[in-house]
Amino acid sequence: xxxxxxxxxxxxxxxxxxxxxxxxxxxxxxxxxxxxxxxxxxxxxxxxxxxxxxxxxxxxxxxxxxxxxxxxxxxxxxxxxxxxxxxxxxxxxxxxxxxxxxxxxxxxxxxxxxxxxxxxxxxxxxxxxxxxxxxxxxxxxxxxxxxxxxxxxxxxxxxxxxxxxxxxxxxxxxxxxxxxxxxxxxxxxxxxxxxxxxxxxxxxxxxxxxxxxxxxxxxxxxxxxxxxxxxxxxxxxxxxxxxxxxxxxxxxxxxxxxxxxxxxxxxxxxxxxxxxxxxxxxxxxxxxxxxxxxxxxxxxxxxxxxxxxxxxxxxxxxxxxxxxxxxxxxxxxxxxxxxxxxxxxxxxxxxxxxxxxxxxxxxxxxxxxxxxxxxxxxxxxxxxxxxxxxxxxxxxxxxxxxxxxxxxxxxxxxxxxxxxxxxxxxxxxxxxxxxxxxx
Amino acid sequence: xxxxxxxxxxxxxxxxxxxxxxxxxxxxxxxxxxxxxxxxxxxxxxxxxxxxxxxxxxxxxxxxxxxxxxxxxxxxxxxxxxxxxxxxxxxxxxxxxxxxxxxxxxxxxxxxxxxxxxxxxxxxxxxxxxxxxxxxxxxxxxxxxxxxxxxxxxxxxxxxxxxxxxxxxxxxxxxxxxxxxxxxxxxxxxxxxxxxxxxxxxxxxxxxxxxxxxxxxxxxxxxxxxxxxxxxxxxxxxxxxxxxxxxxxxxxxxxxxxxxxxxxxxxxxxxxxxxxxxxxxxxxxxxxxxxxxxxxxxxxxxxxxxxxxxxxxxxxxxxxxxxxxxxxxxxxxxxxxxxxxxxxxxxxxxxxxxxxxxxxxxxxxxxxxxxxxxxxxxxxxxxxxxxxxxxxxxxxxxxx
Numbered sequence: 001x002x003x004x005x006x007x008x009x010x011x012x013x014x015x016x017x018x019x020x021x022x023x024x025x026x027x028x029x030x031x032x033x034x035x036x037x038x039x040x041x042x043x044x045x046x047x048x049x050x051x052x053x054x055x056x057x058x059x060x061x062x063x064x065x066x067x068x069x070x071x072x073x074x075x076x077x078x079x080x081x082x083x084x085x086x087x088x089x090x091x092x093x094x095x096x097x098x099x100x101x102x103x104x105x106x107x108x109x110x111x112x113x114x115x116x117x118x119x120x121x122x123x124x125x126x127x128x129x130x131x132x133x134x135x136x137x138x139x140x141x142x143x144x145x146x147x148x149x150x151x152x153x154x155x156x157x158x159x160x161x162x163x164x165x166x167x168x169x170x171x172x173x174x175x176x177x178x179x180x181x182x183x184x185x186x187x188x189x190x191x192x193x194x195x196x197x198x199x200x201x202x203x204x205x206x207x208x209x210x211x212x213x214x215x216x217x218x219x220x221x222x223x224x225x226x227x228x229x230x231x232x233x234x235x236x237x238x239x240x241x242x243x244x245x246x247x248x249x250x251x252x253x254x255x256x257x258x259x260x261x262x263x264x265x266x267x268x269x270x271x272x273x274x275x276x277x278x279x280x281x282x283x284x285x286x287x288x289x290x291x292x293x294x295x296x297x298x299x300x301x302x303x304x305x306x307x308x309x310x311x312x313x314x315x316x317x318x319x320x321x322x323x324x325x326x327x328x329x330x331x332x333x334x335x336x337x338x339x340x341x342x343x344x345x346x347x348x349x350x351x352x353x354x355x356x357x358x359x360x361x362x363x364x365x366x367x368x369x370x371x372x373x374x375x376x377x378x379x380x381x382x383x384x385x386x387x388x389x390x391x392x393x394x395x396x397x398x399x400x401x402x403x404x405x406x407x408x409x410x411x412x413x414x415x416x417x418x419x420x421x422x423x424x425x426x427x428x429x430x431x432x433x434x435x436x437x438x439x
Numbered sequence: 440x441x442x443x444x445x446x447x448x449x450x451x452x453x454x455x456x457x458x459x460x461x462x463x464x465x466x467x468x469x470x471x472x473x474x475x476x477x478x479x480x481x482x483x484x485x486x487x488x489x490x491x492x493x494x495x496x497x498x499x500x501x502x503x504x505x506x507x508x509x510x511x512x513x514x515x516x517x518x519x520x521x522x523x524x525x526x527x528x529x530x531x532x533x534x535x536x537x538x539x540x541x542x543x544x545x546x547x548x549x550x551x552x553x554x555x556x557x558x559x560x561x562x563x564x565x566x567x568x569x570x571x572x573x574x575x576x577x578x579x580x581x582x583x584x585x586x587x588x589x590x591x592x593x594x595x596x597x598x599x600x601x602x603x604x605x606x607x608x609x610x611x612x613x614x615x616x617x618x619x620x621x622x623x624x625x626x627x628x629x630x631x632x633x634x635x636x637x638x639x640x641x642x643x644x645x646x647x648x649x650x651x652x653x654x655x656x657x658x659x660x661x662x663x664x665x666x667x668x669x670x671x672x673x674x675x676x677x678x679x680x681x682x683x684x685x686x687x688x689x690x691x692x693x694x695x696x697x698x699x700x701x702x703x704x705x706x707x708x709x710x711x712x713x714x715x716x717x718x719x720x721x722x723x724x725x726x727x728x729x730x731x732x733x734x735x736x737x738x739x740x741x742x743x744x745x746x747x748x749x750x751x752x753x754x755x756x757x758x759x760x761x762x763x764x765x766x767x768x769x770x771x772x773x774x775x776x777x778x779x780x781x782x783x784x785x786x787x788x789x790x791x792x793x794x795x796x797x798x799x800x801x802x803x804x805x806x807x808x809x810x811x812x813x814x815x816x817x818x819x820x821x822x823x824x825x826x827x828x829x830x831x832x833x834x835x836x837x838x839x
Contacts, residue, residue, distance in 0.1 A: 015731055022733035026634025029627045030647050033707075036700045037654055043669040044661065234557035242554065254828075256561045261754065261824040262817065263761020265788050266568060269813040272795065273571030278507055295564050302561070328547040356658025359763035359788070363795050392660040399667055399768060407668055414661050425656060 044418070048411025050155040054191035054206065055146040057117065057180070061094040062139045063129060074133040087122035088114060091144060099176075102183050106176050116173055118145035120200060120207035146186060148206040148405045150177045154188045157404065194412060198371045199394065205405035208398070210413055212370050216286050216388030217355060219376065223290025223384060224297055224354050229347050231294075232301030233336075239302075240309045241331050260299035267296045268360030276364060284365035286374065287384040292364060293354040300353060304346025308339040341435035348428040352421050358392040366393045391417045443499055446518045450525040454491040457529045461487035464536050478542035483532075486542040489549035490528035495521045572817065575810035582804045588811060594774035594785075596794070596805045604808045606815065608774040612784035616695045616770055617759035619780065623699025625752055628706025635707070636714045637736055655704035659764040666697040666769030674781070684781035687771065692780040694769035698759055705755045713747030713834070714740060747834040753827035757820040763788040787812050 003009060008016065067090055071078045092114035099106065099113075106113070121144035128142075129135050145151075149169035152158035160171040180186040197209025243249040271292035275281050281288045312335045320330035361367075366389050374386035389397065391413060398410040465480035466473065473480060502517045536542070580588070583604060591605025631651060635644055671688035674696070679685050717740050725735040741748070771783025772793060794809040801807075 015734070019731045019733045022736070023634070023638060026630045026638060029630035030634055030639075030643075030651075032627055033631055033651050033654065033700075033703050034647065036703070037650060039669070040657070040661070040665050040700070043665060047668060231557045231560055234554045235560065238551075238554035238558045242551065243558070252558055252562060255565055257828060258821060258824055259561060259564060261757060261820065262568070263757075263763070263788070263820055265761065265763045265791055266572075266813055266817050269791070269795075269810065270564070270568045270571050273575065273810075274567050277801075278571075279503075280507070298561065298564070326543060326547060328550060329543075352656065356660065358658070358660040358663075359767075359792065362792050365796075367796060392658055395660050395664060396764070396768070399664060410664060411668070414664055417658065418661065421656065421658070 044411050044414050047408060048413075048415045050157075051408045051412025051415075052191060052194060053155070053188050054194070055151040055154050055186060055188045056143040057095065057098075057146050057186050058141065058143050059094050059098045059185065060139050060141050061090060061125065062097075063090070063136050065137050068129055069133070069136045074136060076130050076133060079130055079133065079136075082126070084119075084122040084126055087126045088119070091117050091122055091125065098185060099180075102180070102185060104176065104179055104183075106172065108170075108172055108176065112170065112173055115168065116147055116150055116177065118147050118204060118206045120204050121145045145206050146177070148204065148403065150174070150186075151188070151206050152405055153177060154181065154186075155408070157408065195416070198373065199369060199389070199397070200371075201369075202401055202403065205401075205403050205409060208406070208409050210391065210394060210416060212373055213389045213391045213394035213413070214416075215373055216289070216366070216370075217391045219286035219374065219384045219388065220290040220293055220390060221351055221355060223287060224293050224351060225347070227290070227294040228297045228301055228350065232298050232347070232350075233305055233343060235298075236302050236305035236309060237331060237336070240306045241335070242327070256299050256302055260303065263359075264296060264357055265359040265363070267292050268363030270295070271360060271364045282381055282385045282387065284368045284370070284387040284389075285381070285385045286388050286390075287382070288364050289361050289366055289388075289390060290384065292360045293357060296357065296360065297350040297354045300350040301343075301347055304349070305339070305343045308342025308346065309335060311342065312338045338437070341431055341437075345428045345432045345436075348424050348431070352424040352428075355424070356392055356417060356421060358396055361390055361393045362396065366390055367397055369397075391420075443502070443517065443521070446521045447495070447499060450492060450495045450521065453525055453529055454488045457487040457491050457533065458484045461533055461536060464533060465542075468536055468538055475538050477539050478544075482546055483536050483540070483542040486546040486549070487529060487532040489546055490532040491525050493549050493552065494524040494528050498524055568817065572810050572814040575807050576814050578802070579804055579807035579811045582807070588808070592776060594790070596808075598803075598805060600803075602805055604804065606787070606812065608776050609785060609787045609790055609812070611776050612691065612766075612770065612774070613760055613786040613788070615691050615780070615784060616698065616766060616786060617756055619691060619695025620698035620702055620759045621752065621756060623696055624702035624706050624755060627699075628703045628755075629710055629748065631703070632707040632710035632714060633736060633741075636711050637732065637740070651704050651707055654700065655708070657701075659701065659762060660768075662697050662701050663764040663768035666693050666765055670697050671769060679781035684779055687781065687783045689769055689771035689783045690781045691770060691784050694766045695780070697769055698762055698765050701762070701765065702755045702758060705758060706751055709751035709754065709831075710744070710748050713744045713751065713831075716747070717743045744834075746830050750827040750831035750834065753823050753830070757823035757827070760823070761788065761816060761820050763792060767792055787816050791816070 065072055067086065068082050069079050070082070092110060095113055095117060096110065121142075125142060125144065147169070149158050149163065149166065150173070153163070153169075153174045154177075158166075158169070158174070160174055163169050163171045163174050177186055181188075194209050195214065196211045197207060198212040199209070200207040239249065239252065243252075271288055275288045275291055276283055281291075316334050316338065317330050320334045321327070325333065365387075368387055368389070370387050370389050372386070374384075374388040375381075377383050378386060395410045395413045395417070398406040398413065462480045462484040465476060465478075465483040469476045469480075476483075498517075498521050502521075506517075532545075588604055588606055590607070591603055592607050593603040593605050594608045596602040596604060631647070635648060639647065667689070671690070671693040674690065674693055675686060675688045678692075679687070679690065721739050721743060722735055725739040726732070730738070766786045767789050770786060770789065772785050772789060773783050774790070775782060775784045777784065791809045791812050794806055794812075797806075
C-alpha cells in the first residue's frame with residue numbers, strides 16, 4: 001500500500017480543510033463587524049435624512065387691523081394682547097382663501113383645515129408682526145409650517161390608510177395637501193431651522209429643533225476644554241517628568257487607569273451628589289455638565305498626554321539640561337512643544353468622547369424641556385449657569401415621545417452629532433499626520 | 440461665591456501689575472547690567488505673579504469648601520484674608536528682589552505645587568465618587584433593610600412607600616444582557632483580531648482595522664437608537680413573534696446584540712495587541728515542525744496569549760455591565776426574573792437613571808436606592824477592572 005506524496009492523504013486533506021475553515025471564520029468575523037457598521041450607519045441615515053426637510057405652506061396672509069391690532073395704535077404692548085389663538089383663525093382664513101383662489105373645493109370643516117397648519121406657525125407670524133408693527137394692514141406672503149402629519153405624508157411616514165385611523169388628520173386632508181403641493185402652494189424643502197429652533201412641545205414635532213441642544217453642547221465643550229486640558233497636561237507632566245517612583249505616585253497611576261474604566265453613569269451620580277446637592281450649582285446647567293464631563297475626560301487626556309511626553313526622546317531633555325536649563329525649563333521650553341501635536345490629538349479625541357456622552361447628563365437634569373436659549377453669562381445664574389440640554393440628551397428625549405415624527409427628529413439629531421464627531425476626528429487625524437514626528 | 444469674584448479679579452490685576460513692577464525692579468537692582476543678576480528679570484516677574492495669585496486661589500478653594508460645609512455664605516472675613524494673602528505675597532516677593540535672589544527656583548516651586556495639585560485631582564475624583572455614594576447609601580440602608588436589598592427577588596418601587604427594592608432581578612437582567620453581548624463580541628472580535636494579525640495583507644488591514652475602530656468611536660446613544668428603531672423591531676418581527684417568544688421589541692436580545700456590536704472593537708483591538716506580543720520564534724518553531732498556520736494559532740499562539748485575552752474579555756464585560764444608553768433604549772424597564780431572551784428586562788443602570796430622573800422626594804428610599812445601585816455597580820466594575828488590568832500587566836511582562 002504505497003501512496004504518492006503528490007496525492008494528499010485523508011489526514012492532510014482534513015488538516016487543510018480545517019485551515020481553510022479557520023481562515024473563513026476569521027474573514028467572516030471581519031465581514032460581520034463591517035456589515036454591522038454599515039447597517040448601523042445606513043439605518044440612521046435612512047431614518048434621519050428626511051428631518052433636514054420640512055413642508056411649508058406659502059400663502060398670503062391679510063394682517064387686517066381689526067384682527068391683530070384692535071386699538072389701532074401699532075403699540076407692540078397693546079398688540080401682544082392678541083394671543084396665538086387669535087392668529088390661529090387668521091392663518092386658517094388665509095389658507096381657506098388660498099384654497100379658493102386655487103379653485104379647490106373640499107368637504108373638510110374649517111377646524112380640519114386649520115389643523116393642516118402647524119400650531120407653531122401662529123406664534124411665528126405673531127412674533128414677526130410684533131417685531132414689525134408696520135406690517136399691520138398689509139397682505140404679507142409667509143412660508144408657514146405645515147402640521148406634522150402633512151409633513152409626514154410628504155416624507156412617506158404617514159399614509160392614507162394610517163390617516164384614516166388618526167385623530168389628528170384624515171385622508172381627505174392629505175389628498176388636499178397633495179393638490180396644494182401639485183399647485184406649488186405646499187413645498188417640502190431644506191430646513192435650516194432644524195439647527196436653530198429650540199425644542200418644541202410633544203404635539204408639534206414639525207417645529208422641534210436642535211438650537212438649544214447645540215448651544216448647550218458647545219458651552220459644555222468650552223468648559224471641558226478650559227478645565228480638562230490644563231489639568232490633564234499638568235498632571236501628566238508631573239507624573240511623567242517629576243514624580244518620584246513611590247507608593248503614592250503608584251496609587252495615582254493605578255487610580256487613573258481605573259478611572260478610565262469607571263462606567264460613565266457613575267460620574268453622573270458623582271455630579272448629582274457633589275456639584276448639585278453639595279455645591280448647589282444650578283441643575284441642568286452646562287457648567288455642571290461640563291464639570292462632570294471634565295472629570296470623565298481627564299483620564300483619557302492624561303493617558304494620551306503621557307504617551308506623547310514619553311515619545312519625546314531623552315536626548316532633548318539632556319541637551320536642554322546640558323546648557324544649563326532647569327528641569328522645569330527643559331520640560332516647558334522643549335519637551336512640551338514637541339509633544340503638543342500628540343497632546344492636541346488626544347484632547348480632541350477626549351472632547352469627541354465627551355460630546356457623545358449621554359448617561360451622566362441624564363442624572364444632572366439635562367433632560368429637562370428647555371425652550372429658552374441659554375445665555376453664556378447672567379448675573380443671577382453665573383457663568384454657563386442657565387438650564388440647557390445637550391445634543392445626545394436631546395436624542396434620548398425625542399425617543400421617549402410617543403409621536404413617531406420624533407423618531408425622525410432623533411435620527412436627524414444623531415446625524416448632526418455624528419457629523420460633529422467626524423469633523424473632530426478628522427482634525428485629530430490631520431494633526432497627527434501633519435505634525436507628528438518619529439524619532 | 441458671588442462676592443468672591445471681585446476680590447479674585449483684584450488679585451488678578453495685582454498679579455499683572457506685580458509682574459511688570461518686579462521686572463523693572465529687577466532691572467533697577469541690576470543697575471542696567473542683567474549679567475549681575477542670578478535670575479533673569481522675567482523669572483523675578485513670574486515669581487511675583489505666582490506668589491500673588493496662588494495663595495489666594497488656594498484660599499478661595501478652601502473657603503468654598505468650608506462655606507458649603509458650614510452652610511455660611513462668603514463674608515468680609517474671607518475677602519479680607521484673600522486680599523491680605525495676595526498683597527503679602529506680592530509685597531514679600533517684590534522686597535525679596537536682589538541680585539543674588541534665586542527667583543527661578545522659587546517660581547519653579549510654585550509651578551511644582553500646581554502640577555502636584557493637578558495630579559491629585561484624579562485621586563479626589565475617586566474619593567468623591569466613593570464618598571458621594573457611600574454617604575447616600577448609608578442613608579438608604581437607614582430606611583431600608585440591607586438584607587431585603589440584596590436578597591429580595593422582587594423590584595417594584597411604589598411612590599407611596601412600601602416598595603420592594605430587591606437588586607437581584609436587576610442584576611439578573613444586567614448579567615443576561617452582558618452574557619449575550621459577550622457571546623456576540625468575543626467570537627467576532629477574537630476571530631477578527633486573529634485574522635487581522637495573522638492572515639490579512641496590508642491592504643485589508645488598512646481598511647478593516649480603522650473600520651472596526653470606528654465602531655468604538657460611535658456614541659452609545661447612537662447604538663441605543665439603532666436598537667430602538669432597527670434591531671428591536673427586526674428581532675420581534677422575524678424571531679420573537681414567529682417562534683412564539685413574545686411581542687416585545689425591547690428585549691434582552693436586542694440590547695445584548697447591539698451591545699455586542701459595540702464591544703467588538705474592544706475585544707479585537709486589545710486581543711490584537713496581545714497576539715502581536717507573542718514572540719515570532721514560537722510561531723516559527725511550530726511551523727517548522729510541520730503544523731499548519733491554523734494549528735499554530737490554535738495550539739501555540741492562543742494558549743500563549745490566553746491570559747491576556749481573558750483580561751481583554753473581562754474589560755469588555757465590565758464595559759457591558761456599566762453600559763447605560765443601549766439598555767435604557769433597548770432592554771426595557773420591567774424588572775423580571777425570566778429566561779426568555781426576547782422578553783423585556785431591566786438592568787442596574789436603567790434603574791439608576793429612572794430612579795434619579797423621576798419627580799420624587801430626594802430623601803425617599805425610592806430615590807436613594809439609586810446610590811446603593813451605583814455603589815454596587817462601581818464595586819463590581821472596579822473589581823473586574825483591577826483583576827483584568829492585573830492579568831494583562833502580568834502577561835505583558837512575561838515576554839518582555
